[in-house]
Amino acid sequence: MTREALLAQNTRATRIAFVVAGGCAEFALQPLLPFVEWLPLLALFLVVAVAAVGQPFAPPKPPPGTAGGSASWPLRQIVAVVVIGLAGAVALTRLRPGDVAAEGRTLALLMLFVQFAHALASRTRREMALGCGVVVPTLAIAAVFGGDVTLVLPVTMSLAGVAVTAALLHRDVLLESTTAVSAGGASSTVRACVAPLAVALAVGALLFLVLPDTPRLRTHTAFGGSAGSATSAGDRATSGVGAVGANTLDLNARGTLPTAPVLAVDASAPQYWQGAVFADFDGRAWHSSVQGGLQLWAPDGGMLRPGVAQPQGQGRTDTATVLSPDAVDVLLAPGTATGYAGAGAVISDADGNARFASRGPAQNTTYTVSSVAPDVSDDALRAATGTDVSDPRWTFVPSTVAPRVRALAAQLAGSTSNRFDTVAAIEDYLKTHETYDINSPLPQKGDDPVDDFLFVSHRGFCEQFATAAVVMLRSVGVPARLVTGFAFGDTSSQPGKRIFRGSDAHAWVQVYYPGVGWVASDATASSAASGASSGGLSLRARIANALKSGWKQMPHGRVGAFVVVCVALALGFAGTLLVGRWLVRRRRVASVGATAGDGPVLAAYLRLERALAAQARARAPGETFGEFARRLGGLAIPAGDVHGAMRCLERECYATGRRAPSAAEVDAAVAVFDRLCAAVRDDVPVVVAAGPPARR
Amino acid sequence: MTTGSLLASARPDEPENRAAVVAQRVIANVERVVHGRRAAVELVACGLLSGGHVLLQDVPGSGKTTIARAFARSVDGAFRRIQATADLLPGDITGSSVWEPDRHGFVFVPGPLFAHVVLVDELNRATPRAQSALLEAMDEAAVTVDGVRHPLPDPFFLVATQNPIDQHGTYPLPEGQLDRFAIALRLGDNDPATERLVVREQLRRATVDHLTPVVGPEELHDVRGLVRDTYVADPVLDYAVNIVRATRTHPGVRIGASSRAALALVRCAQARAVILDREFVLPDDVKLLAPFVLGHRLVLHRGPQQRTAADSLGAGAAVVAEVMAGVPVPVRRD
Structure with missing residues (x-):
């Protein structure tokens, strides 16, 4: 093989490794984008990749002095600029101010295309190496903002690709060409990086301003518009305000999660605020209705429900301010509501459901609610004795539930001697064997959602966890039910207040203990159990939360967001460049010494x-x-x-x-x-x- | 490492420098009788011009003595040859005082060391006692007999040969002695055509004796002065010193090269620059000479493969080459 062929092969290997790294990053973005948008992006990437691999590494340049000066911008640079511009425009149409995850993905997407275009425009391997570095912040952004554990694999693969490229480039980048900064090298690299980027940003900005403001830009689609991270309380379970008050909870559908605030309560109030109680599960969906004797609570409130056995436990009274413009039709309380004072009338039943009979409190009005929640120790629960709840609804399991689900429950419960330990065993199983995933795949219509979650996908959000827990508990004879409401909320944005947003909607489990009553328990993996503080969150979750709250402080609106994206891009690129230069310079100083003289x-x-x-x-x-x-x-x-x-x-x-x-x-x-x-x-x-x- | 790997650069056709003229004359003269040994001849010439001494090492009959004698004949001065044996006494080398009845006193009778060029054949056959008699002569160009110091003639150039095989009855040279040789080299094999030429010429007659001297002692003395004045830039000096220092930290080396080795290395590099008619020393000079100047001075950890002195010499040169690969060549003045 000739030396030239070897050279070409080496170059090509470098570039292929580069493109593989980019391809992994593209793959990483796949779950974050709707398929119809991801597909064209993939096609675009493939075109760019083929072009990058196929083109000669450093096309012949007219020697200086000859009349080649007019060949200013080679075709590939023009192509690069067009690609970045298109990608930028596409990415910006995805931009939804206020939607943190979408903005993170936008950033990641844009940076990714900058990297591809950079690969296309690079003249030397060193520039390629710098461009390669862009993959890392890209994926970091996607991972942090996207909050998706499925990113781990592609991120790892992509980093491996970058490592391979770096190894191929090692001698050039770190050893010999370390002298490459002082004269000409650096400025040409900067030019090669900055020029296409600047032009692309300009083109993107222009398209952004010229393109009509389509309605799609303003609405939150169900897919890709969600917020929340794997470990935060944010959960699309019950689809925000409307779903918290809904009568039906379909496990084969997914709700939306607006970030708008719903309710403000005192910061010292409990973290779980209960709304609807769901008793009936038909194998596909949960149903809730106010059962039995309707009991109207007077608007002036304060009265206890007569004729209903008083729930045991610690009673408390809380004041809540409604922040949602849409009326909340379910009475939210930190336990089973026992009294209400505020606008509108409340209908309640023996289950603990409490709904507004007509319109509830309007926006920015306040209501007071009394509630009772059992407050007993674990040992007391283990030792709980007395009359069990007799209603067969609490142990009803639909016949469609798969036998293996029942078998699993029986196996888990088999080694426990009391109800509390049974609940703990099933919760532990769910938390250790299933993965929380806000974007988990939905089962096909007609599939058993519990079976799908436990044995097929192993991924789900709180609805799946809670439903699986209830079904398994009931199948071993433990009375259990599903409760929706809000959990954790946000205590940092407003001092002294706990703000529940639509994204804080949650679903959890209540188990009946004889002599104690309904005790809440949360089977959702990685979510803090009732009473746990945010100190239990992982470091990554806290970083993501901090980033998100910081992001929320930023000026919103389209132009503001665009500016922020541009600044972030520029900073990321400058950082990559600086790190590269620093590496290069460090080696150079170590090996050669001063250049003066x-x-x-x-x-x-x-x-x-x-x-x-x-x-x-x-x-x-x-x-x-x-x-x-x-x-x-x-x-x-x-x-x-x-x-x-x-x-x-x-x-x-x-x-x-x-x-x-x-x-x-x-x-x-x-x-x-x-x-x-x-x-x-x-x-x-x-x-x-x-x-x-x-x-x- | 054999001398065959020393790639002598193209020599200038018409040297401008007087020292270069002399050096070329000597080399050309030697090459009239020594064929296919250009690198070896240049190395010995380096030793001659730098004022150092040379140790030739190879199997018997490979031309060691011929090279040594050819250099001796090329210098117009006294030439002596010492055949080292186990019963050689120090006095046989340095000379001794004898009773002179006429003067009623002892008179010093100079030994064979008192010559401009001395050839010590099969040096390792001499006893350590006899070998040590050479130490002062080689280092200080003087011998002390009965407390009286007798300077040797100037210039003084010693060429020793050593037989690496047939180690019976030999005394390996002590480190101190080896360190006094500026250059140690092995000759290696000739190619077939050259060997045929050598044999053909030797069939006719012993050709070395027909060589005529081409440089006088005074001229050689002057040339050595010019070699000493050849310019050595600081980076080149640093390079030589760095190589020498690096031999001390090499894992396979028990005792590395000394400062004397560094001095000899630069001195020989100067000589090579002069031979190539250059007024300044290049890192190339240092690099090419380092294995021959430093290799024999290293005391290596004994490996299984090095039993004889020759093996150790080759291993030393290999270590030096290895060391040099890790010493960066300075590219700019500081």
Whole structure:
């Protein structure tokens, strides 16, 4: 195989590794985007990738001095700019101010395309290496904002790709071409990075301003518009305000989760605020209705429900402010509601359901609610005895539930001796064996959602966890029911207040203990159990929360968001560039030392050495000029010229001032080195033999 | 490492420098009788011009003595040859005081060491006692007999040969002695055509004796002065010192090269620059000479493969080459 072919192969390998890394990143974005939008992006990426792999690495450049100066922007740079512009426009149409996750994905997407375009426009491998670095912040952004555990695999693969590329580039980037910063190299890299980026941003901004503001931009679609991270309380379970008050909870559908605030309560209030109680599960969906004797609570409130057995436990009274513009039709309380004072009338039943008979409190009005929640220790629950609840609804399991679900429940409950331990066993199983995933796949219509969650997808959000827990508990005879409401909320945005947003909607489980009553328990993986503080959140969740709350402080609106995206992009790129330069400079300083006082011939030679480093053919550190001169030559320049120039270089570096080369000799030598340099850039081999091995 | 791997650069056709002229004359003269040994001849010439001494090492009959004698004949001065044997006494080398009845006192009778060029054949056959008699002579160009110091003629150039095989009855040279040789080299094999030429010429007659001297002692003395004045830039000096220092930290080396080795290395590099008609020393000079100047001075950890002195010499040169790969060549003045 000829040297040129080897060279080309090496180059191509580098580029393929690069593209593989990008492809993994593209794959990482797939779950974050609707398929119809992801597909064209994939196609675009494939085109870019094929172009990047196929094109010659450094296309011939007219030597300086000839009339080639007008060939200012090669085709690939134009293509790169167009690609970035298109990608930017697409990404910006996805931009939804206020929707944190979508904005994170937008950032990631944009950076990814910048990277691809960079690959296309790169002239040297070093630039490719820098562009490669963009993958890392891209994926970090996607992972943090997207909050998706499925990103772990593609992120790992992509990082591996980057590592492979870095290994291929290692000699060029870190060892020899480390001298590449001082003269020309850095500025050309900056130009190569910044110029397409700036133009692309300008094009993107223009398209952004010109494109009509379509309705889609303002509405939140069900897919891709969700917020929340794997470990936060945010959960699309019951679909915000409306769903919390809904009578039906369909496990084969997914609700939306607006981030708008719904309710403000005192910060010291419990973290779980209960809304509707669901008793009936038909195998597909939960149903709730106010059962039995309707009991109207007077608007002036304060009265306890007569004729109903008083729930045991700690009673408390809370004041809540309604923030949602839409009326909340279910009475939210930190336990089973026992009294109400506020606008509208409340209908309640023995189950603990409490709904507004007509319109509930309007926005920014306040209501007071009394509630009771059992407050007993674990040991007390273990020892709980007394009359069990007799209503068969609480242990009803639809016949459609798969036998293996029942078998699993029986197996888990088999080794426990009391109800509390049974509940704990099933909860522990769910928390350890299933994964919380806000974007978990929905089962097909007609599939058993519990079976699908427990045995097929292993991924779900709170509805799946709670439903599975209730079904399994009931199948072993434990009375259990599903409760929806809000959980955790946000105590940081407003001092002294706990704000529940639509995204804080949650579903959990209540289990009946004889003599105690309905006790809440949360089977959802990674969600804090009732009473747990946010201190239980993982570091990553806290970082993500901090980022999101910081993001929420930012000015919103389209232009504001665009500015923020641009600044973030610029910062990310500058950071990548700086890190790359820092690496390069650190090596350079360590290996060569100060550049001040270099003679002109040495300066020209060092430029050549830098260029050669990109081909991994630079002089080895232990190689003398004389030895290197014997390897230098090849097709580009007559060997005599090269040797003359090298002699001149030797004299400049090592001879007495008396024997220093004359001005004419210096000029000739500099010209030779510059020509060699140009030849190297054009991929013409100028080194005819391989360097010596590092160690003999 | 054999001398065959020393790639001598193209020599200048018409040297400008007087020292280069002399050096070329000597080399050309030697090459009239020594064929296919250009690198070895240049190395010995480096030793001659730098004022150092040379240790030649190879199997018998490979031309060691011929090279040594050819250099001796090329210098127009006294030439002596010492055949080292186990019963050689120090006095046989340095000379001794004898009773002179006429003067009623002892008179010093100079030994064979008192010559401009001395060839010590099969040095390792001499007893350590006899070998040590050479130490002062090689280092200080003087011998002390009966408390009286007698300076040797100037220039003084010693070429020793050593037989690496047939180690019976030999005394390996102590480190101190080896350190006093500026250059140690092995000759290696000739190619078939050269060997045929050598044999053909030797069939006719012993050609070395027909050589005529091409440089006088005074001229050689002057040339050595010029070599000493050859310019060594700081980076080149640093390079040489760095190589020498690096030998001390190499894992396979028990005792690395000394400061004397660094001095000899730069001195020989100067000589090589002069031979190539260059007024300044290049890192190339240092790099090419380092294995021959430093290799024999290293005391290596004994490996299983090095039993004889020759093996150890080759291993030392290999270690030096290995060390040099890790020492960066300085590319700019500081």
